[in-house]
Amino acid sequence: MSGRVRRFLKENSLSLFFLLAFLACLVGQAFAGWKQFNADQVADGLGTLSLGRYLLSADFSVDVTENWQSEYLQFLTYLMATVWLLQKGSPESKSLDQAGRESQEDQKIGEHAIKGSPAWARYSDGLRLRLYSSSLLLVMGTIFLMSWLIQSIAGWAAFNETRIGRLQDPISWGSYLVNADFWSRTLQNWQSEFLAVGSMAVLSIYLRQRGSSQSKPVGQPHESTGVEG
Amino acid sequence: VAEMRTMYVTYLLLISAGLVFFLVTGLRHA
Numbered sequence: 669m670s671g672r673v674r675r676f677l678k679e680n681s682l683s684l685f686f687l688l689a690f691l692a693c694l695v696g697q698a699f700a701g702w703k704q705f706n707a708d709q710v711a712d713g714l715g716t717l718s719l720g721r722y723l724l725s726a727d728f729s730v731d732v733t734e735n736w737q738s739e740y741l742q743f744l745t746y747l748m749a750t751v752w753l754l755q756k757g758s759p760e761s762k763s764l765d766q767a768g769r770e771s772q773e774d775q776k777i778g779e780h781a782i783k784g785s786p787a788w789a790r791y792s793d794g795l796r797l798r799l800y801s802s803s804l805l806l807v808m809g810t811i812f813l814m815s816w817l818i819q820s821i822a823g824w825a826a827f828n829e830t831r832i833g834r835l836q837d838p839i840s841w842g843s844y845l846v847n848a849d850f851w852s853r854t855l856q857n858w859q860s861e862f863l864a865v866g867s868m869a870v871l872s873i874y875l876r877q878r879g880s881s882q883s884k885p886v887g888q889p890h891e892s893t894g895v896e897g
Numbered sequence: 898v899a900e901m902r903t904m905y906v907t908y909l910l911l912i913s914a915g916l917v918f919f920l921v922t923g924l925r926h927a
Contacts, residue, residue: 676900683904687911726926729919736915814916822923829926841927 694732698723701731714833726829729822730853737815738857744808746865756893757873759884763894775801816854823850 669677677684698719705727706716722728751769755761766774773780778792788800799806821841827849828838844850868882874890877883884895 676903679900680904683908687907724922724925726923729922732915733919733923811912811916814920818916818920818923821927822919825923825926 697731698728701728712833726822726825730819730826733815733819733822734853734857737812737819738854738861740808740812740815741858742861742865744805744812745862747805747808754893755869755873757890758869758893759872759882759896760869761893766894777801819853820845820850823853 702717702719702722705722705725709716717725750760750762752767753761754764754767756764769775772778772792775789776782776785777789777797781790786800788796791797824839824841824844827844827847831838839847872883875883876886876888878886881896884892888895
């Protein structure tokens with residue numbers, strides 16, 4: 669392996685690892701979902717689908733996007749909540765006197781920009797600074813809303829296909845948005861995300877993972893807030 | 898800098914492609 673390739677793999681190993689893990693799990697989900705879908709079809713006395721047709725089905729689409737939306741919602745709420753809310757002792761929290769959007773100086777904005785600061789951080793006011801100051805939130809929020817919208821459309825289509833298979837009338841998209849199927853799929857994902865995030869914020873007060881950027885250093889006192897390793 | 902942009906663009910393209918794919922497959926059945 670050339671030095672350049674080796675350096676690229678090292679410097680991007682975190683995002684490459686998660687990218688590969690995502691792709692592997694998506695392939696696994698596709699196979700398992702396909703088998704389960706066909707087993708249900710057989711049990712209902714209906715025809716089966718090829719793997720290719722299953723990947724293009726509303727069932728696969730809703731199963732993927734319902735999980736996507738909840739993950740992006742998790743990071744979206746985490747980004748917003750950690751601006752204002754605190755947890756004493758947690759490395760996930762800011763220190764107790766830093767709640768809020770912080771000063772221009774703390775945020776290296778405008779005249780406080782440093783060498784290498786992004787171009788839009790050099791404005792001390794205006795639309796470009798406002799946009800860039802929340803750009804991560806805006807993009808994560810857009811992905812969340814798009815995924816949730818697509819979940820609602822694909823979930824509606826899959827729901828109606830099941831109803832038609834049972835000789836029931838299909839329902840409108842508006843009716844699906846207040847249907848228990850939509851909210852069951854949505855809330856079963858949301859509850860687990862919020863529990864996991866809350867657990868991370870609280871358990872990391874007293875527990876450690878040596879070497880992780882998400883943990884306090886092993887010897888750091890429990891009272892220390894906002895210190896990451 | 899170019900190498901950091903590679904991963905950034907890869908992720909954004911992957912997410913966008915996924916969203917378009919699932920939107921189209923969802924709408925096709927709707």
